[in-house]
Amino acid sequence: NAGVTQTPKFQVLKTGQSMTLQCAQDMNHNSMYWYRQDPGMGLRLIYYSASEGTTDKGEVPNGYNVSRLNKREFSLRLESAAPSQTSVYFCASSWTGGYNEQFFGPGTRLTVL
Amino acid sequence: EDKVVQSPLSLVVHEGDTVTLNCSYEVTNFRSLLWYKQEKKAPTFLFMLTSSGIEKKSGRLSSILDKKELFSILNITATQTGDSAVYLCALYSGAGSYQLTFGKGTKLSVIP
Numbered sequence: 001n002a003g004v005t006q007t008p009k010f011q012v013l014k015t016g017q018s019m020t021l022q023c024a025q026d027m028n029h030n031s032m033y034w035y036r037q038d039p040g041m042g043l044r045l046i047y048y049s050a051s052e053g054t055t056d057k058g059e060v061p062n063g064y065n066v067s068r069l070n071k072r073e074f075s076l077r078l079e080s081a082a083p084s085q086t087s088v089y090f091c092a093s094s095w096t097g098g099y100n101e102q103f104f105g106p107g108t109r110l111t112v113l
Numbered sequence: 114e115d116k117v118v119q120s121p122l123s124l125v126v127h128e129g130d131t132v133t134l135n136c137s138y139e140v141t142n143f144r145s146l147l148w149y150k151q152e153k154k155a156p157t158f159l160f161m162l163t164s165s166g167i168e169k170k171s172g173r174l175s176s177i178l179d180k181k182e183l184f185s186i187l188n189i190t191a192t193q194t195g196d197s198a199v200y201l202c203a204l205y206s207g208a209g210s211y212q213l214t215f216g217k218g219t220k221l222s223v224i225p
Contacts, residue, residue: 004155031211042217043156043201050211058212090155097211098144099163104155 004105023091119216136202
């Protein structure tokens with residue numbers, strides 16, 4: 001089992017460019033999440049999908065969109081990248097919420113110039 | 114607004130020392146508290162503590178939850194250089210919650 005996989009591992013964008021971060025899990029989990037991690041700020045939730053067909057905003061959703069493509073895949077899109085979106089992005093999945101550990105992918109390091 | 118505060122922010126110890134990491138919180142409708150270890154990549158799960166399970170132990174690591182005083186501690190005994198990492202505390206709160214609120218972490222450095 002690969003667990004949670006993310007692509008790409010690294011990306012450099014110019015301000016205003018768009019891109020999509022891909023995430024897939026092979027653990028048959030119902031719930032999936034996107035976080036960003038910035039120095040001194042900890043992990044902050046951007047969006048989550050409690051189950052296939054649903055998505056909800058987290059703490060810092062502005063500037064992002066998500067798509068739960070199917071049970072396995074959850075993508076994060078930056079429509080017009082800004083330098084403030086320079087960060088490390090983690091995807092995670094869990095069986096469900098509340099009492100379940102979340103499993104994290106290896107992360108994508110994004111730099112917006 | 115839910116808050117998770119970890120202390121200290123960083124800690125340097127020698128191999129063999131025992132360390133205690135702290136996590137205090139203010140959340141509505143507490144569900145569970147989780148500890149993660151983050152080396153250079155993704156966080157990896159260590160423990161989950163709930164109202165029905167307030168103490169956990171795995172090898173040299175142990176954790177307790179004090180729901181009355183709203184804190185948790187993570188103990189590591191006989192530290193090794195491989196314990197060097199950032200340790201993250203996180204909480205689920207609220208009805209039907211899927212949102213984990215993370216603290217900023219404690220960076221532990223273990224020197225030989």
